Amino acid sequence: MIEVEHLTKVYNGRKAVEDISFRVEKGEILGFLGPNGAGKTTTMRILTCYMPATEGTARVAGYDVFEESLEVRKRIGYLPENPPLYHEMTVYSYLDFVARIKGTPPSKRKSHIDDVMQRTNIGDVRGRVIGRLSKGYKQRVGVAQALLNNPEVLVLDEPTIGLDPKQIFEVRSLIKHLAGDHTVILSTHILPEVSMTCNRVVIINNGKVVAMDTPEGLANQMKGAERVALLVDGPAEAVREKLLAVEGVLDVKAEGIDGSPSKVTVECRLNTDLRRTLAAAVVNQGWGLLELRGISVSLEDVFINLITKEE
Amino acid sequence: MRNTLAIWQREMKSYFVSPIAYVVLTVFLFLSGFFFYSILTAVIQSTMMQSQFGPGSQPVDVPGIVSRSFFGTTSVVLLFMIPMLTMGLFAEEKRRGTMELLLTSPVSILQVMMGKYLASLTFLVLMFLGSGITFSSLFIFGHPEWKTVLGGYLGLLLYGCALLALGLFISTLTENQIVSVVITFGTILVLWLIESFSSGATGVAKDVLDYLSVIGHLDDFIKGVIDTSHVIYYVTFALMGLFLTYRSLESLRWKS
Ligand SMILES: Nc1ncnc2c1ncn2[C@@H]1O[C@H](COP(=O)(O)OP(=O)(O)OP(=O)(O)O)[C@@H](O)[C@H]1O
């Protein structure tokens, strides 16, 4: 559905995006992840025909964003980084305007707008002036606007920014429901958002793609070892030595002041579950085992790892 | 067409919720009313003085003189008002980020541009209608020639079309309304003052300077003479403004 090939964008001699390539299949949700200034917004602006790329091509639904811009624009719903709102208009008249320029037939307009307002939970502010809405409501009006005219492709630049937790949840489930019929690209800084909503993740940093996989795939890829965290009521140094002696343990870090329980992190060989053995080793020494849990590598670790490795 | 209409309607609505449009309309109507009555009283006084001195002297064309000076002053007032009608047309879209919506929607640049241009023109016509009410009181004092009145308004309308197109273009160049209004005003002022430079020039230079003057082409209209060369001047001016606007918007999509 979306094919990006060797995209490069240069602003006044500085490369904001460099040689980016990726594909998004129909019905997929692709997460675009990267630190501030990575080039997420720039890529999205090129995809939505807001500005041309310096080099490379991008196709949406088979149409080139530069050569056949109108065909692309007919098929895209776009939520820019700053929601494009006319502050003096009411929510309803704004959505009506957007529906008109997107070509929704007059007979269907009203019911369609009602439907979109209901899906984004803004029915209660339909008659309010946009400029006086709270930030979260403005953001939701922005999302509503992108959904108008039922576009095949949705490009959402940080769709959940500024929303309260309940709305974040609702917008995420809205996006999930869109998958299948729609193809979605969303950018975010929020890592759990990606693992919760996206089928695939593209991580970019300094304008370059540094990783591309499923959220689980990325986490696995980073996994060099299994880790277990313990809280032990015993002297840190002694605990460390005892646990290091356990078969399959690669490394042990323990810290604790005398008298208080020690915090211990144990690195074990991959694909071994040493939790029982570790528990037994602690208890046999007569120490109290206050806590024990396996640590899985989070997307956050992957992200930080990839980003810092770059530099 | 449908898209142009949508843009036009949105622009009209936003004119009527913005204080700027009301201020422009009110000040314009106040000034045209004020100038109209001061011109009228001045002309009536001078005719009364004249008739006191010589009862046999020529009858004075009160409505004619009044309408000529009225259109003259209106053109000056418009010089100040028109930049305010166009200053935000694109500058505000850029500042608010709504340009991103317009450029990524399936509307053409031409449709966006025409919707906005026609909205500013509609507002100008509304201003004329308002001042026309004041002006029609002239019919109480006599019978101004229809040709002068229509000529005057047609001239002002063409003059307005030209200046609005210029303002529209300048509005695409910045995202700051104040910058937009100041540059537009400055440019119009230069085009206006060219006339005064021309008095010092001779030969071809004088002809060129005279031809460029935006206000000079208005004189014949005000006298009730509709000369196609003046019509062509204003229409060309307006088309050029629109062309530049179009190119300026299009350049946003160009590969640098
Ligand atoms: N209009 C512009 N002119 C010049 N440089 C720009 C422009 N827009 C973006 N940049 C630069 O391009 C780079 C990428 O910016 P971009 O907005 O795409 O980042 P981003 O990934 O969206 O960041 P964020 O997470 O902060 O939104 C940045 O270094 C930025 O300074």
Ligand SMILES: [Mg+2]
């Ligand atoms: Mg961004």
